Amino acid sequence: xxxxxxxxxxxxxxxxxxxxxxxxxxxxxxxxxxxxxxxxxxxxxxxxxxxxxxxxxxxxxxxxxxxxxxxxxxxxxxxxxxxxxxxxxxxxxxxxxxxxxxxxxxxxxxxxxxxxxxxxxxxxxxxxxxxxxxxxxxxxxxxxxxxxxxxxxxxxxxxxxxxxxxxxxxxxxxxxxxxxxxxxxxxxxxxxxxxxxxxxxxxxxxxxxxxxxxxxxxxxxxxxx
Numbered sequence: 001x002x003x004x005x006x007x008x009x010x011x012x013x014x015x016x017x018x019x020x021x022x023x024x025x026x027x028x029x030x031x032x033x034x035x036x037x038x039x040x041x042x043x044x045x046x047x048x049x050x051x052x053x054x055x056x057x058x059x060x061x062x063x064x065x066x067x068x069x070x071x072x073x074x075x076x077x078x079x080x081x082x083x084x085x086x087x088x089x090x091x092x093x094x095x096x097x098x099x100x101x102x103x104x105x106x107x108x109x110x111x112x113x114x115x116x117x118x119x120x121x122x123x124x125x126x127x128x129x130x131x132x133x134x135x136x137x138x139x140x141x142x143x144x145x146x147x148x149x150x151x152x153x154x155x156x157x158x159x160x161x162x163x164x165x166x167x168x169x170x171x172x173x174x175x176x177x178x179x180x181x182x183x184x185x186x187x188x189x190x191x192x193x194x195x196x197x198x199x200x201x202x203x204x205x206x207x208x209x210x211x212x213x214x215x216x217x218x219x220x221x222x223x224x225x
Contacts, residue, residue: 021153026074026110028098030117034080037095038118044093046127046183053118057162058181059129060155061122062204063099063170064137064195070104073135077102077112092189095120099131101154107146109154115162122173123191124184130158134196143200151200152207159211167213169201175217 039050065073076083077098082090086097098119102110113119121131132154134147155167168175170193176182205213 021107021109021150023101023109023111023154023157026102026112028074028078028112029080030113031080034095037080037093038120041093041095041120042118042127045185045189047185048127048183054116055118055127055129057115057128057130057158058164059125059166059168060158060164061125061129061131061168061170061173062151062196062201063121063131063133064143064197065102065133065135066137066195068136068138068141070102070108070110070135073102073133074110074112077133088191089189092186093120097121099133101130101132103132103134103147103150103154105135105141105144105147107144107150109150115158122170123189124182125173125176127183128181130162137195137197143196148200148203151204155204155208156211159208159213164211165214166216167205167208167211168216169198170195171198172201172216175219177220179217 035053038053042048042053043050065076067073067076077096079096081094082096098112099121100111100113100115100119102112104110115130118126119131120126121133122129132151134143134151137143158164173193174190
């Protein structure tokens, strides 16, 4: 084998055997207060006993924060109680919104809380879903190619670890009304979402087809959400 061929083979082996990208643990506050608020949310919105905040993940939900920076996005999820600047959902619960993962614009993945504990990130489906937030999402700060690649990697990682059935964008959550995984009891508690964008979702789905996730249920004709 020539020296040039040896170099090519060596480089191929190095790339093929590279370690998976890191997940950096950067926990948000998950104290007794947050746990009790989570249990209360489960009782009020899902009609369950609320004795445990443990979940069996069956859905991965991709989001964007709209906040342009990592620090600003992290701070939005950090505290146990919902901040005053979220009047749109404060009447539903004092529990702060959060997600299990936060992906920075450079593609760095941060784990904010355990994957098998409930986070408040999607109406009706929190009790069976893992939330992945992406920093940015505005016209001035669109989601990046690096974030797209990290979301693809993270979906693969989670799908190999848990019995994931669905991969959805936040904007698709209303399609699950009436589905066995839909638990929301408050018919008035709905928000309109468009994150993380249809193009972003299409790209992630295209690269994770091998998992054969179930199709998102069709939207009901009389659904105004």
